[in-house]
Amino acid sequence: MSDYWWEPPFAGTEIEHLLGALDRQRATFRWKADGLDTAGLTATVGASSLTLGGLLKHLALVEDYHAAWKLHGESPGERWKPAQETEDWDYTSAADDAPEELYALWDSAVSRARERYNLALTDGGLDHPAHITGPDDQPVSLRRLLFDLLEEYARHTGHADLIRESVDGRTGEDPPAGWHPTR
Template sequence: MAPPEQGDEAAQLRGYVDFLRDSLRMKAEGLTAKQLHTRHEPSALTLGGLLKHLAFVEHWWFSCVLHGRDFAEPWASVDWDADEDWDYNSAAANTPAELFALFDATIAESDRITDEALATPEGLDTIAVRHPADEDPVNLRYILLHMIEEHGRHAGHADLIRESIDGSTGE
């Protein structure tokens, strides 16, 4: 599914986020657990690690930053000081079904939160609850733009990893 070429700002931002989410999902679909955890040397990145990382990123920005909530599981019990890359590194312990379920559930929650915010008079200008004390707060528009950047960057990584596994290329 291509991103929309026309529409209001919210529809276009969401369309690009959805396109990039789908691109990453497509790169990881149909692979075995071993393939999902295959590295593209010299990088330590794996497709499984990218799925889990992006699930974390979605949870952080929509649930924790925009709504001000605490981490939910599986993130709440992580010792982030011991492994700041836990989201990437722990993916090897997950099955493909677990990784896709986490990715999909987190995106569904992000979409629900976005729908709620867009239904308010503030819409894209909805201010996030959480922000560093020394920085200006961000709004939903910023978060959606950040999701385009984050998913886009990692979709590029996913292209290289998938091609190194089985030669698959494309969106």
Template sequence: MTIERPATTFSNDEVGMLRSFLDHYRATIRLQASGLTDAQLDQPLAPSDLTLGGMLKHLAFVEDWWFSYHLAANEPAPPWDTAPWDDDADWDWHSAAGETHAELDALLAAAIERSDACLDAALAEDPDLGRPVARPRPLEKGQTATIRWVLVHMVEEYARHAGHADLIRQSIDGATDV
């Protein structure tokens, strides 16, 4: 599996700029997990229980949650539709244990592909980033998520987890330049 990390753009329109950062961080996370064994993907950095495998699955969920479920108003797809969220609010993180790197990376890659298709369709219909998503989720004090908010949130989500991934990866094999 070859993962190329696209550089962010220095000059672009708003959508292009946000997508370039999102694509850069998507690839960064996948690269942090590349080259590791399935057992290494299950290895946490104490005292946290976060693992790179759990991170791949969590980010696949977040992709589907915001782009497919909220932006496009699709119903949850497998495995999210039958996940026991009431029993474990962090099921996406915990259920990755024992899954292979190939399975987890394919789950994230497919979620990214679906997300890009949902975003492309929404922007083709109406390019206004300030409009609410199809299934608005109240944020606070009557505000709802807009397409812009989803894009900025996803950049933030990936950037935050990229920092976690750096620490976890270094604790596994000492890699600092992935």
């Protein structure tokens, strides 16, 4: 399975399936955005202003926000302060970032999030309580945060499909065998 490192297990635990599905979406998204220059990362489709660069930065923010604030009540970091002050900052400011910066930003945010989630899983499993609460102060679990993150990736990977196809024709559900992100 090393040629398909993103593939979830065919028979595993609930945690293995959930994290596997999330990592598959992460890998597919990263593959859709991979290896592009500034022109490719700033391309748009139709009436939408979404770009692959904007999606990379947005999903890096989402990774840090979920794993830091929503899970532990900690700041996601100073780098994200402008996102609290300016609507859509993560999407629009990406045009000012070099491709290498955007890829490194996303890669490092995913790495930090994986570490935080793994620590939480060892300290309570999927039922580990999150910092945030739902309506009427309902408790929120790590399970819910991970499913929300999976949903976020599914939505934006669909956007990335359309944008990437318009850039260079790349299509497909999953990365090809043996693919690894460009560093």
